[in-house]
Amino acid sequence: MLFTDMDKDQLMTLKSELDAKFEECKSKALSLNMSRGKPAPDQVAVSxxxxxxxxxxSDLCAEDGTDCTNYGGLDGIPEARKLFADILDTDPEHVxxxxxxxxxxxxxxxxxxxxxxYFGNKPWHNYVKVKFLCPVPGYDRHFLVTQHFGIEMVNIPMTSDGPDMDIVEQLVSSDETVKGLWCVPKYSNPTGITFSENTVKRLAALKPAAPDFRIFYDNAYCMHDLYDDAPVLPDILKLCEAAxxxxxxxxxxxxxxxxxxxxxxxxxxxxxGNLKEIxxxxxxxxxxxxxxxxxxHARYFKNADGVREHMKKHADYIRPKFEVVLEGLEAELAGTGVGNWTRPLGGYFISFETLPGCAGRVYEICKEAGVVLTGAGATYPYGKDPQDSNLRIAPTYPSVDELKQATYVFALAVKLATVEKLLK
Amino acid sequence: MLFTDMDKDQLMTLKSELDAKFEECKSKALSLNMSRGKPAPDQVAVSxxxxxxxxxxSDLCAEDGTDCTNYGGLDGIPEARKLFADILDTDPEHVxxxxxxxxxxxxxxxxxxxxxxYFGNKPWHNYVKVKFLCPVPGYDRHFLVTQHFGIEMVNIPMTSDGPDMDIVEQLVSSDETVKGLWCVPKYSNPTGITFSENTVKRLAALKPAAPDFRIFYDNAYCMHDLYDDAPVLPDILKLCEAAxxxxxxxxxxxxxxxxxxxxxxxxxxxxxGNLKEIxxxxxxxxxxxxxxxxxxHARYFKNADGVREHMKKHADYIRPKFEVVLEGLEAELAGTGVGNWTRPLGGYFISFETLPGCAGRVYEICKEAGVVLTGAGATYPYGKDPQDSNLRIAPTYPSVDELKQATYVFALAVKLATVEKLLK
Known part of the structure; x- marks a missing residue:
């Protein structure tokens, strides 16, 4: 039954049940952490x-004869450039x-x-204000860099295809102070979605008002597939050039x-041109x-196929972790209407949307029961989630058993926070 | 005989002799390089x-348990902090x-x-002008960083004890726009001198007009002694604190x-306070x-004594190189009055002073004979040596035999350029 369909008595009864379960949880004195977007030690060991x-x-010269033990070279050694070009589906000259x-x-x-x-345009410190577009929820580290330089951040809603391109196009083409757009195009942090081909094409075809507008395209999870039929991103460099x-x-x-x-x-x-300036x-x-x-690194992997083989080993560690969290959420929350969550095919995060005004409270309840989450609001610029509804779950670091317990606590916290909210 | 004591006829005769030697040099089609402040491959191999x-x-955890294969930590691992503290004669908490x-x-x-x-003071981009004091001759990379941020560079004469402290004290204490002073306190680049204890004490006791004035103390050659009785620098951090x-x-x-x-x-x-802000x-x-x-690195060296032992191996490669250059200069130029040079006890460079207006010409003549030097002027801010007299010799990369030849060419070029100058 949907919590939102319950009357006050039903909610009170439910709250008693949930409170009892919560006391039981607390008595276990758990110490679990789903906040860290980092691999677990056994997973790292595959490398x-x-x-x-x-x-x-060893022969410590690169394939062009560069002595890697001495000074020299700013481009990176040829085999490393080839490796990244192969990974990013571009040419070594672009890397x-x-x-x-x-x-x-x-x-x-x-x-x-x-x-x-950039390119002889006015440095941003000479503007009264410059802006970056920030798809939300997004990666807190991007927002912190932007804020560090006093750049105003503008929230752009994320859809299942990527940032809302109607809004992006409108702002980029009309406002000369819009200088940047943050993107995590594959297995986005935190929603886990991959930009659609159409979104990438629309990004490449933007008509910026500012000549120094740049897309900051953080392809952090380009190789981080959990399943064989992984989504494929078109090469944005080629598309930008064509456009x-x-x-x-x-x-x-x-x-x-x-x-x-x-x-x-x-x-x-x-x-x-950009690489020359850099x-x-x-x-x-x-x-x-x-x-x-x-x-x-270049010698170990040789090429993108080498990386792909290696990433399968990582996936074998991570896949069961994502699955145990998703199964737990499904088992505990399906049909309750207390929230929505993403089911990523790769990357490092699951994104959870509570009813408005509940995320902060879920964080607190979890903490009280010994489960650490990324702080509510962290996925928004300035740490301010206007709906107080987004939470980022990072399932890679804890063990499967720990995740099972932590997900149970998380789901319980979501239910409790929702009931509290509905009773207000 | 001093070249400056020669009359025109004597100079003409000398020039003919030098020209003949120069033609002989050119006929050898040499390809030698004394421009690179980097170790030779056989020397690097000791590491x-x-x-x-x-x-x-291996156990890949630091001594405090930090997993070095995963994210975390901005201070550096404890054993690496201890190593540098030991090298720099300070405490790990300051590193x-x-x-x-x-x-x-x-x-x-x-x-x-x-x-x-720094420390809440106005960012320098909000000033019309800020200045850095640059002891000259000095390190071109310092000057390039300074210039990159539009900071005005003020030349400070170097003495055999370090920068001319009378001028430094006067400028630092009177001008609020003086924000920085570059120093290479030991085996200075390029003069090879080590600051005297008195200079370091005066540096630490400066009374800057600007609260955000900083000494940029590049102790690049702190362990790079060629001989046993190496000069010792007092710990400037301790002296600054005491002052x-x-x-x-x-x-x-x-x-x-x-x-x-x-x-x-x-x-x-x-x-x-600085480390906290950093x-x-x-x-x-x-x-x-x-x-x-x-x-x-920390495991290999263990402590400063480990580094000292290691540096002796480097010195065994470098010492004969410095000596062959110094012997060559002595043999070819003693008593001619065509220039002065330093006799460093460590570091990577020998500094040569021609008569005013000759350095650029020496560079050209050397180039014509197949010997590459660091560009004349490179040791001065903006690449402008007002006297056109300083040249930096980097003896570590070529072999001893190559250096012997290159020094002969260099000395010949100095003599030729001087004669040309005196004949003008």
């Missing part, structure tokens, strides 16, 4: 052989491979817009959730990135 | 065992260990002054020229640095 790929006795963090590359790109501007917008997109990727979170390699894919900044910023780690 | 320090079967490039840490620190300001200026210095170091140029680890040492930026900028590379 340990990468560490043995190069050693003191630069850098350090250990794609977030840091994104940060630097926003910073460069702020301090110097007469060759310079409009920065695409980011890393091996953080392929090999070692924090000790992998990261890349940017962009037009020749390189001019990099020449000032650093003498180069860690080519030995690039070599280690 | 290859570092690569075998961790592998798939954060980051990625592969100390230049990138310096860049970020200047960038943070520009975009956000009531705890937050006035950022100290930088890396293992770039200890293990792998471009694939080592880098660190910043600063006050608690961490607040880092939280936005990255999820963390490469802890596996930190672990590899």
């Amino acid at each position: 340990f052989p990468v560490l043995d790929e190069i050693g003191a006795k 630069m491979v850098m350090g250990n963090s794609s977030l840091n590359i994104m940060f630097d790109q926003v910073a460069r817009g702020f301090t110097h501007g 007469g917008n060759p310079d409009m997109v920065f695409e980011f990727a890393s091996t953080s959730k392929i090999t070692f979170p924090g000790a992998g390699i990261a890349a940017i894919a962009a037009s020749e 390189k001019n900044h990099l020449k000032i910023q650093t003498i180069g990135h860690d080519k030995l780690n690039q070599l280690r | 290859f065992p570092v690569l075998d320090e961790i592998g798939a079967k 954060m260990v980051m990625g592969n490039s100390s230049l990138n840490i310096m860049f970020d620190q200047v960038a943070r002054g520009f975009t956000h300001g 009531g200026n705890p937050d006035m210095v950022f100290e930088f170091a890396s293992t770039s020229k200890i293990t792998f140029p471009g694939a080592g680890i880098a660190a910043i040492a600063a006050s608690e 961490k607040n930026h880092l939280k936005i900028q990255t999820i963390g640095h490469d802890k596996l590379n930190q672990l590899r």
Whole structure:
């Protein structure tokens, strides 16, 4: 029965039952965590052989002869560029491979817009206000970078096909202060949806009012499929070029959730013009990135197929975790009308929508029962979810057994928060 | 005989002799390079065992239990912080260990002054003008970072004790727009001198007009001694604290020229207040640095003594190279009065002063004979050496035999350029 169809007596009775179950939960003194978008230790261990790929006795030169043990080179070694080009379905000439963090590359790109501007356009620090479009719910780290530089964030609703493109097109084409749009095109953080082909085409065909408008296309989960029939994204660089917008997109990727979170390699894919400008900044910023780690990774994987095989091992760890959470939500919440949730085919998150005004309370109840969730609001700019309804579930770090318990607590918390709300 | 004491006839005769020698040099079609401040491949190879320090079967947790294969931690792992603290003669609490490039840490620190300001002071992009003091000759990369952010650079003469402190004190205490001072305190790039204890004390005791003035103390060559009786620098952090200026210095170091140029680890040492502010930026900028590379390095060296032992191996490669250049200069140029040069006890460079107006010409002549030098002017802000007299010699990359030839060509070029100048 839908909770919203219950009368007050029914809700009171239900609340007593739920309260009893909650007391039982609390008595177990659980300590569970579904907040961390990171792989579990046993999962990370599938990548340990990468560490043995190069050693003191290896040939430590890249395939073009570059000595990876010494200074030199800002583009990344050729085999690492090829690897990322293969992963991102583009050409090595469109790729630069850098350090250990794609977030840091994104940060630097926003910073460069702020301090110097792109392609000779006015640096953003010289504007009274510039804006970024932020599909919501979205990735808190993107929002924090944007806020750090005082950029105003504009919420854009997410649909099951990606950001609401009618709104995006209207704002991008009419407002010269709109300088950026954040995207996680595949297995979006947190909704898990993949942009439709039509959405990607409409993105590539945008007619920005600002010549320095850029799509920040964070393809963090490009290889992170849980099932064989994975969605396929068209190459946005090619589409942008075809649409007469060759310079409009920065695409980011890393091996953080392929090999070692924090000790992998990261890349940017962009037009020749953008890469040239980036390189001019990099020449000032650093003498180069860690080519030995690039070599280690490129030699281990060889190509995108090598990565795909490796990702199957990760999927074998993650798939049961997603499934136990989804089964738990289904078992506990189907037919109650207390919320909707996504059923992602990959990535690292499940997104849950409560009835308006319940998300914060669900977080609190979970916490009281020893289950840590990502803070309510974290998936929105400024940490403000206007509906107070979105929660991000990160199922990869805990064990399957822990997730089973945590999902039970989560579902109970959603029911309790909903009943409390309906009784108000 | 001093060239400057020669009459025109003597100079003409000398020129004919030098021209003949120069033609002979050119006929050898040399291809030598004394421009690169980087170790030679055989020298880098002494660090290859570092690569075998961790592998798939190693315990990959830091000594505090941090899993170095996964996300987490912005300070650097404890053993890496201890290592740099030991190297820099400070406490681990004053050290954060980051990625592969100390230049990138310096860049970020200047960038943070520009975009956000330090300790709540006005960001530098909101000033019409800010200034950095640049001891000259100095390191071109420092000057390029400064110029990149539109900061005006003020030349400060270097003495054999460090920057001319009378001028530094006067400018820092009187001008609120002076926000920074670049220093390479040990084996300075390029002069090779080490700051005297008195200079370091005067630096620590500066009374800046600007509350956000910082000394950018690039201790790049802190462990890079060629001889046993190496100069010792006092700990500037402690001196700053004692002088009531705890937050006035950022100290930088890396293992770039200890293990792998471009694939080592880098660190910043600063006050608690500075590190707290840096961490607040880092939280936005990255999820963390490469802890596996930190672990590899910390386990290999264990402590500063481990580094010292390792640096002796480097010194054994480098010492004969410095000596062959210095001997060549002595043999060819002693008593001619055509220039002065430094005789460093460590570091990567020898600095040469021609008579005014000759450096650019020496560079050209060397190039014509197949010997590449760092561009004349590179050691000055904006690439402008007002006297056109300084040249930086980098003796570490070529072999001893190559250096012998290159030094002969260099000395010949100095003599030729001087004679040409005197004949004008």
